[in-house]
Amino acid sequence: HLLKNPVDMSIRRATNTEESDRLFIVNSTDGTMACFSLLRAQKVVAPSEFETDGTFEAVAIDVDTAYVIVKRTINSVIKYYVEYFDSTINTDSAVYSDSASATGSASHLEDKTLDVIVDGNIQAEKTVASGTVTFDRASTNNYEIGLPFALSIVTMPVEARLASGNLKGFKKRILEVNAEVFETKAMTINNQLVAFRQFGEGILDTSVTAFTGVKKVGPLLGYTNEGTITVSQSVPLDLTLLALDYKISVGA
Numbered sequence: 001h002l003l004k005n006p007v008d009m010s011i012r013r014a015t016n017t018e019e020s021d022r023l024f025i026v027n028s029t030d031g032t033m034a035c036f037s038l039l040r041a042q043k044v045v046a047p048s049e050f051e052t053d054g055t056f057e058a059v060a061i062d063v064d065t066a067y068v069i070v071k072r073t074i075n076s077v078i079k080y081y082v083e084y085f086d087s088t089i090n091t092d093s094a095v096y097s098d099s100a101s102a103t104g105s106a107s108h109l110e111d112k113t114l115d116v117i118v119d120g121n122i123q124a125e126k127t128v129a130s131g132t133v134t135f136d137r138a139s140t141n142n143y144e145i146g147l148p149f150a151l152s153i154v155t156m157p158v159e160a161r162l163a164s165g166n167l168k169g170f171k172k173r174i175l176e177v178n179a180e181v182f183e184t185k186a187m188t189i190n191n192q193l194v195a196f197r198q199f200g201e202g203i204l205d206t207s208v209t210a211f212t213g214v215k216k217v218g219p220l221l222g223y224t225n226e227g228t229i230t231v232s233q234s235v236p237l238d239l240t241l242l243a244l245d246y247k248i249s250v251g252a
Helices: none
Strands: 006-012 021-027 033-039 044-050 055-062 065-074 077-084 092-097 103-105 113-118 121-127 132-134 143-147 151-154 171-184 211-217 230-233 241-251
Touching: 021 055, 021 065, 077 092, 092 103, 121 132
Parallel strands: 006 055
Antiparallel strands: 006 021, 021 033, 033 044, 055 065, 065 077, 092 143, 103 132, 113 121, 113 143, 151 230, 171 211, 171 241
């Protein structure tokens, strides 16, 4: 279901032991791009699908940087952009600046509604007018503006094996999830928002502090046949998920 009339393909080889090879395949049917994370030594093939406001047209790799050609409709005009993936940026077709400013320039996204991140804090979405975006509060150190996108990670169905046999066909309920994260600021697990900001003096004047460690979520309600875990993120903040541990209940 991820491969829909592929028209271009490229592979980014891992440059260190903390990442995988990534195979990018551009689909002509709907303009999405399939991405396969590959760890041959561990026999891991992890597929995902990339979508953007527009369509992916081509992909190419320069050493360790993945470039794409994206077709977007901007102010009723079709335009093509050469963009690249940057793990430090939280929006698409983004503009980032290490400066103090009350406005941000985004003339290439005229009339588009953008996410706004000022000094690490999320502000209300803004629409580009005359090439600029006016912030609710001027930045002190930096700002980022760009097209919003959401992510969703769904685990394979739980198939724990007991002494009595496997659990296929039995109703299952995920009771509790322990998520191990790295420098993460926001996350939702099975529609339950995970808390990262702590109460304290002056806490609302600072950005969310990146957290590394284990976040516990539960109890989670509802029995299903598959027993999957969905990790989602709809706000433009950092999320790096390393592992999931969980407790499960099984019903006849």
